[in-house]
Amino acid sequence: MSLGKSSGASVEMGECTRNPSYREADSDGPAAAAAAGRSSPEPAAKRLSSDAGQEYLQIQPYAGMPKEVLLRYSSQARYRVTREVLFWLTVACTLALVGITIAVIALSPGCLGWWQGSPVYQVYPRSFKDSDGDGIGDLRGIRQQLDHFLYLNIKSVWISPFYRSPMKDFGYDVEDFREIDPIFGTMHDFEELLADMHNKGLKLIMDFIPNHTSDRHRWFNLSRTRDPYYENFYVWTNCNATHPKPNNWVSIFGNSSWTYDEVRGQCYLHQFLKEQPDLNFRNPDVMKEMIDIVKFWLDKGVDGFRMDAVKHILEAEHLRDEPQVDPNKPPELVTTEWDLHSDYTTSQVGLHDLLRTFRAEIDNYSREPGRYRFMVTESYDYDEVWKTMMYYSTSLVRESDFPFNFYLLDLPHNKSGLWAKELVNLWMSNMPKGKWPNWVVGNHDRPRISTSAGPDKVRVINMLLLTLPGTATTYYGEEIGMQNINITDSQIQDPAGKYNSSLSRDPERSPMQWNDDVNAGFSSGANSTWLPVHPNYRTLNVEAQMQDDTSVLAQYRFLNRLRSSELPLNRGWFCYVHADAQVFSYLREFDGLQRAYLMVMNFGEKSAVTDLSSFPEFPERLKVLISTSHQNSGREFPKSQILTEPGEGLMIRYSTDTRFNPNHQGECYISEKACYLEFIDILYKC
Ligand code: GLC
Ligand code: MG
Numbered sequence: 001m002s003l004g005k006s007s008g009a010s011v012e013m014g015e016c017t018r019n020p021s022y023r024e025a026d027s028d029g030p031a032a033a034a035a036a037g038r039s040s041p042e043p044a045a046k047r048l049s050s051d052a053g054q055e056y057l058q059i060q061p062y063a064g065m066p067k068e069v070l071l072r073y074s075s076q077a078r079y080r081v082t083r084e085v086l087f088w089l090t091v092a093c094t095l096a097l098v099g100i101t102i103a104v105i106a107l108s109p110g111c112l113g114w115w116q117g118s119p120v121y122q123v124y125p126r127s128f129k130d131s132d133g134d135g136i137g138d139l140r141g142i143r144q145q146l147d148h149f150l151y152l153n154i155k156s157v158w159i160s161p162f163y164r165s166p167m168k169d170f171g172y173d174v175e176d177f178r179e180i181d182p183i184f185g186t187m188h189d190f191e192e193l194l195a196d197m198h199n200k201g202l203k204l205i206m207d208f209i210p211n212h213t214s215d216r217h218r219w220f221n222l223s224r225t226r227d228p229y230y231e232n233f234y235v236w237t238n239c240n241a242t243h244p245k246p247n248n249w250v251s252i253f254g255n256s257s258w259t260y261d262e263v264r265g266q267c268y269l270h271q272f273l274k275e276q277p278d279l280n281f282r283n284p285d286v287m288k289e290m291i292d293i294v295k296f297w298l299d300k301g302v303d304g305f306r307m308d309a310v311k312h313i314l315e316a317e318h319l320r321d322e323p324q325v326d327p328n329k330p331p332e333l334v335t336t337e338w339d340l341h342s343d344y345t346t347s348q349v350g351l352h353d354l355l356r357t358f359r360a361e362i363d364n365y366s367r368e369p370g371r372y373r374f375m376v377t378e379s380y381d382y383d384e385v386w387k388t389m390m391y392y393s394t395s396l397v398r399e400s401d402f403p404f405n406f407y408l409l410d411l412p413h414n415k416s417g418l419w420a421k422e423l424v425n426l427w428m429s430n431m432p433k434g435k436w437p438n439w440v441v442g443n444h445d446r447p448r449i450s451t452s453a454g455p456d457k458v459r460v461i462n463m464l465l466l467t468l469p470g471t472a473t474t475y476y477g478e479e480i481g482m483q484n485i486n487i488t489d490s491q492i493q494d495p496a497g498k499y500n501s502s503l504s505r506d507p508e509r510s511p512m513q514w515n516d517d518v519n520a521g522f523s524s525g526a527n528s529t530w531l532p533v534h535p536n537y538r539t540l541n542v543e544a545q546m547q548d549d550t551s552v553l554a555q556y557r558f559l560n561r562l563r564s565s566e567l568p569l570n571r572g573w574f575c576y577v578h579a580d581a582q583v584f585s586y587l588r589e590f591d592g593l594q595r596a597y598l599m600v601m602n603f604g605e606k607s608a609v610t611d612l613s614s615f616p617e618f619p620e621r622l623k624v625l626i627s628t629s630h631q632n633s634g635r636e637f638p639k640s641q642i643l644t645e646p647g648e649g650l651m652i653r654y655s656t657d658t659r660f661n662p663n664h665q666g667e668c669y670i671s672e673k674a675c676y677l678e679f680i681d682i683l684y685k686c
Helices: 002-016 020-028 030-035 044-056 067-074 077-107 139-144 146-152 187-199 218-224 284-300 351-364 385-389 407-413 417-430 455-467 495-499 542-546 552-565 567-571
Strands: 120-123 156-159 176-180 203-208 258-261 266-269 304-307 374-377 438-440 471-475 573-579 583-589 595-602 608-610 621-627 636-638 642-644 649-655 675-677 682-684
Touching: 067 077, 139 146, 139 187, 146 552, 176 187, 176 284, 187 203, 187 284, 203 284, 203 374, 284 351, 304 351, 351 374, 385 417, 407 417, 407 438, 407 455, 417 573, 417 583, 417 595, 455 471, 455 552, 455 595, 455 649, 542 552, 552 567, 552 621, 567 583, 567 595, 583 608, 595 642, 642 649
Parallel strands: 120 156, 120 471, 156 203, 203 304, 304 374, 438 471
Antiparallel strands: 258 266, 573 583, 583 595, 595 649, 608 642, 621 636, 621 649, 675 682
16 A cells, blocks of 8 residues: 555656655655566565665655655654644634634523514504505505505514405404405415515514404304304304393493304304304314414415404303493393403413414424514403413413503503503513513504594604513504594494494594595595595605604604614613603613613603702713704703603613613613623623
């Protein structure tokens, strides 16, 4: 072997040799012998060290030298020591690099998910944008307006239902979960919308309605006719055809939640409209079918689900009467959900197991890198806040990323800083440790807060929404301060309003106000839109507000963009500072970062002077970065005298080396603690 190698070396030498003395030695050496076919009397290595080795001593090292020469020199101390030093240096550097990499990974806090980094924007598809001129919004319309989200720096869009539906409850009564209603477009339109959204970096959250279907759903028809597979897909019970009330349960839309079905000769349960029969989740086949539907949409690529009306999913099997809130009320007057303690129709044992099963299926689709799928639950539990909190995932079992927090919808009940703080704290103090909060100030079921709190409170409420910790939800139009429309009885569309006009949800569902063109730019062709456009659209619209850097829209956009770039705002500490009859004040700061944001917001009816001089952590003079009353932006206040007008919110930015949170631990909250290391610009767990 060694001979062969030498031979090879000599051939190369012939081409690249620079040293004539080597050529001499080689011609008489083992390679030459091998080439001549002579057998070598001694092992080559030995001969080299004795005879030829002596000659090599004369040779200077040179590029392309053969192994023998190389070895002679390389064993000399100066080469050997250098080599060893370099070798160990390389080993040490590699180990250090591996160590640093592991340490950085171990010490890095988790990145924010897409559902944490942007507000969720709710589109009510009938009212957002009509592309075909029938006066009703549609999927192509939404697609035309995607740049609106980019303009606002919104990344997550929840679209209320667009499944095939007879529209008794405007899409919350689903006839086919795998089809798009023709009013909204086609499956192709949906696919194009989703593709465009993904291309623009937007996420699409679907509405999913597990509790019920439409009475026109194929399953319901098969259940009425007792098809063996579908017979128990709904909640049926025997009842008296002339008085079909197997018990006192009432529908959310009023009156008995039971309706007699002539085909089957039994009563079925509907916690909402009689056209929305409740599915029977005690039948495992129902769960199986619903999971298939969830997978159908996940396969299409949707990014998450808003799970509708989840607390109603299960009912007690015993069907006993629910206790009356007022035991003395005559039973025939018990007609609304407020008359009963809904002990047997909501939040039943087993509900969370079902939601966790949905979640596990959804999570199977989150494994693909960068494709996290999100889940949020809708449940109004009013003063039973602990029930809402049960929808949060725990460290052992996953459920929703967060349950919707509806408490800020009550802001208008009492216009004061103390009340604002109380509502915020209701969530913060009950939320399981380390969880991610969220805030809703409006949706398609509740009067617009700009109307109930008053137009002068729109800006401060948006400011609150965008500076609290956690994910904000913005119902379409809130970014420009849209208001409820007035509806006459003959204009009522909403079934809840037909039952009781004061419960109509139409006022908050009016067409989006894009510009001052016909129909506010919502629908070009239509003579009339499905609900009237608010008459204020000529001045209150997106286009006008884009031209005005003091508008509600400009403020929304500024705050939302700032939020996504500023650590204190997107993942920093939240600390209560002060609350009184007018003002609610809190702080957002981040350990290791000098910049902090102090919010001073007047939710009351009077002007206020806020004195924060008892807090040594704040600098003496405080400069307003942005005020909702624009003329006050840039103004400076001594910390003992911060002035606010009713409905005015101030964002004060200041710089300091002193952190507030270490001295006020009981008043401060953070989801996942992290610190900033300025000189290498990284975050680490601390
Ligand atoms: C949810 C929806 C509401 C709907 C109801 C029945 O509460 O938000 O609009 O009427 O569920 O599906
Ligand atoms: Mg249309």
